[in-house]
Amino acid sequence: DLLSSDYYIDRKQIQMIDLLGNGQFGEVYRGILKTNQKLEVNIAIKTCKMQDATTTETFLDEAYVMQQFDHPHIIKLIGVCIEQPVLLIMELSRLGELRSYLVANRADFDLITLIIYCEQLASALAYLESKKFVHRDIAARNVLVSNHECVKLADFGLSRRLTLENSYYKASKGKLPIRWMAPESINFRRFTHLSDVWMFAVCIWEILTMGKKPFQSIPNADVIDQIEKGIRLPLPSVCCPKSLYDLMNDCWSYEPTSRPNFIEIEERLKSILKDEKMNIRL
Numbered sequence: 641d642l643l644s645s646d647y648y649i650d651r652k653q654i655q656m657i658d659l660l661g662n663g664q665f666g667e668v669y670r671g672i673l674k675t676n677q678k679l680e681v682n683i684a685i686k687t688c689k690m691q692d693a694t695t696t697e698t699f700l701d702e703a704y705v706m707q708q709f710d711h712p713h714i715i716k717l718i719g720v721c722i723e724q725p726v727l728l729i730m731e732l733s734r735l736g737e738l739r740s741y742l743v744a745n746r747a748d749f750d751l752i753t754l755i756i757y758c759e760q761l762a763s764a765l766a767y768l769e770s771k772k773f774v775h776r777d778i779a780a781r782n783v784l785v786s787n788h789e790c791v792k793l794a795d796f797g798l799s800r801r802l803t804l805e806n807s808y809y810k811a812s813k814g815k816l817p818i819r820w821m822a823p824e825s826i827n828f829r830r831f832t833h834l835s836d837v838w839m840f841a842v843c844i845w846e847i848l849t850m851g852k853k854p855f856q857s858i859p860n861a862d863v864i865d866q867i868e869k870g871i872r873l874p875l876p877s878v879c880c881p882k883s884l885y886d887l888m889n890d891c892w893s894y895e896p897t898s899r900p901n902f903i904e905i906e907e908r909l910k911s912i913l914k915d916e917k918m919n920i921r922l
């Protein structure tokens with residue numbers, strides 16, 4: 641778990657501009673990075689309030705993970721400032737969190753764009769699966785919008801690489817996103833590619849409902865009972881194609897091995913998208 645020295649950035653190259661939001665470790669800022677070639681790059685800067693060794697190490701875990709990815713729909717790590725206060729520098733997504741973007745622009749969305757977002761995220765997740773990473777926190781709040789046609793997966797603070805000896809990840813205590821989680825994750829804290837698949841279908845549901853909260857009226861503690869009884873999130877809207885809701889329900893199979901993998905999900909989304917584009921032309 642080492643960070644390549646290519647990623648070390650001198651603090652003097654960084655200018656903070658304004659506050660974007662609050663992360664788990666500290667504030668996140670929008671800023672500019674001046675490269676050696678005198679180029680200016682828009683960046684997001686994550687800060688870490690606590691400066692003890694343990695917190696800093698956990699904070700930097702996200703950078704260790706992100707440096708291994710190179711995908712058009714995954715937020716790229718640009719670098720880190722390793723002297724205290726430690727900073728994590730990432731590619732900036734100009735339009736912020738997907739969930740708030742959907743809520744703020746409810747009137748302006750067409751179905752095709754929503755399915756394109758799903759397809760882009762499926763390609764990012766198929767890539768993660770090929771690299772043997774489980775994300776563990778797939779939700780619209782962890783997707784960022786770069787422009788109206790492009791979303792990117794972010795927030796790798798919880799993601800873990802699965803190895804041959806560890807074909808699943810056993811999470812320790814901590815706040816978990818219950819409403820998004822597969823039953824085996826809730827019951828046994830078991831996280832695999834197939835539990836990511838379940839979470840992704842909840843994320844599709846959030847996208848197609850334009851930012852509704854899953855199981856809105858049910859307290860966290862009762863969500864698992866509903867799932868055990870076979871209850872699933874409802875059809876997001878009248879415009880949601882049946883083929884897409886069928887795909888979501890396949891991803892919500894109680895038995896993990898009955899769920900499709902991300903390669904199959906990406907293929908099915910491509911075909912749903914093609915059908916929708918045809919419908920528009922007819």
Ligand code: ATP
Nearest residue numbers: 660661662663664665668684730731732733737795
């Ligand atoms: P949490 O675990 O609570 O989600 P976190 O530590 O993972 O927090 P983020 O959610 O990634 O922190 O970041 C906090 C906020 O900063 C986000 O809500 C988002 O609005 C903004 N943000 C983070 N990264 C970027 C980015 N690359 N581009 C634009 N905005 C960003």
